[in-house]
Structures are given as C-alpha cells and as structure tokens.
Amino acid sequence: MSRLVVTGYASLDFAVRLDGQAQGDRTTLIADRDAGAWPRAGGCPTYIAGAVVRSGQAASPVMWVGTGAEGQGFVGKIDAQGIGTEGIGLVDSPRSPTALMVYQADGSCMCLYDPALDRGEVLMDAQKDLIASASHLCISVGPPQLMDEIVSLCPRDARLYWAVKNDTDAFPDAIRARLSARADVIFHARSERPLIGANDAVLVETRGPDCVCVTQGDEKTEIAVTPIDIADTTGAGDTFAGGFIAAEMAGADPVAAARAGIAAAATLLSERKRRQEQ
Secondary structure (H helix, E strand, C coil): CCEEEEECCCEEEEEEEECCCCCCCCCCCEEEECHHHCCEEECHHHHHHHHHHHCCCEEEEEEEEECCHHHHHHHHHHHHCCCCCCCEEEECCCCCCEEEEEECCCCCEEEEEECCCCCCCCCCHHHHHHHHCCCEEEECCCCHHHHHHHHHHCCCCCEEEEECCCCCCCCCHHHHHHHHHHCCEEEEEHHHHHHCCCCCCEEEEECCCCEEEEEECCEEEEEECCCCCCCCCCCHHHHHHHHHHHHHHCCCCHHHHHHHHHHHHHHHHHHHHHHHHC
16 A cells, blocks of 8 residues: 655644734734634644645654643644554653744744754654655655664655755755655755755756746756735645645656646645635
C-alpha cells in the first residue's frame, strides 16, 4: 500500500489579521481571527499530510509535541482530520511548538515562533519504521539533529520529496547537497533556488500568485494560478505540495500533479476566506 510519510516541525498556529501596523508600546486592533481554528494545527507536515488524506491517499507525519495539554490538543486536531498520528513523538515538556502569525495591513507577516522542545526530539522506533517503510517520503523543515538519520532511513525505492526552506539551521550545506542529489522532486520558491545543489530532480517552483513552474530536464512548463484575495495564506504552499504528492501517488505526471496541487491550495484558501466572511 502506498503511504506518504512527511517529516518536520509541528506547530500550534494562532493567526490574526490586524487593521494597522504593530508598533511597540501601542495597541493595534485585530481585524479578524478564525475562531474555529484557535489555535490551528500547523507545521509543514500537517498541511502536506492533510492535503494527501483529503485526496484519498494515506499519510502519516513524523513530528514532535510536548506531553502537556497543548500537545494532546494538537494530536486531537490531527486525528480529527483523518491524518495518521502514529508518527507523532512526545517530548517531556508542558509546552509544544507554537507560532503567532500576525498579518499586517501593509501585507507583511510577522511570525513569532516558540520551538518549545529545546531540541529534545529523537526518532522513536515507530517513527524509524514509518520512514523506512514509506513508499513516498517528504522531508520538510525540522529538527537539524535528525536530518542525517532521516535521509539515511529513506528506502532506495521510495519517491523522495524535499520541501525547501531557507533555514540554514535545519538545512546546512551538507544536508542540502545530500537532499539535492537524492530527491526525486524538489519544491521551492523562486528565492530558494540558490539553495539547491546538483540534482536530477523534477523542480517545482512556486511563484506566489503568478504561476507554478515545473522543470523536468530541459523542459519547463508554467501553470497559471488564480489569486485568492486573502491575507492569511499560511499553509498554502505546503497544501500545494501535498496535493501534488497525492496526485503522483495516484499515477499523475508532474505537470498534472502540479495542477492538482494548485487546486488543493485554492480550496484551502477559499474555505478559509468563506469562514472569514461569515
């Protein structure tokens, strides 16, 4: 049976839209927040796995939360989405990773992140077994002390996806070179292209509201994207990646998979905008 395993950081996300610009020693009003997702289960693996599950495929994230109420709440939110929870590791901490996503009136976003776990993440046997038996493996930004081991556990016949992030702590030079050489598909923003080394991968470049560019060898295909007017775009890129992976798991070629990813991201943002307008 095909199953995606996706590794990386978990996060409990509190997203708000301001009616102005946040400044020190001054109150700025919150114009909008999603009361039905306060907090929202976030982190790259959550969005990627969620899109795969909604497309009818199996997915299990490998990530870590604390043993306190925050961690229990996170696991419950993941389970409610039909995402496998067997790969969620526990670290002895009352806190779990948390992010404040503050979208300002000028279109900028401040991300205030509490990693919480003090690099206490380790790979449990159950997590190692999931990675070593995956038919499809996606590596996203996660604990740097585990990256080498995760890549080493990837089965030779697994299709490997790398979701690039401009984070040199999680992805130092040696890991980037190793992932570049091994990955079958690499997701990246235009600004992240210099982080990718020598590769034979399918490159999937997201260009915000403009387009997605799929590069296979010498062949490039640009696919238009219909912009959705919403400030809170958290998770859209990872949902795109999940929709892409799910389509490939079902037999689609990379260009068709990119179209499926675009549709998945559009659905996420459209539903979020609908809740915002209610």
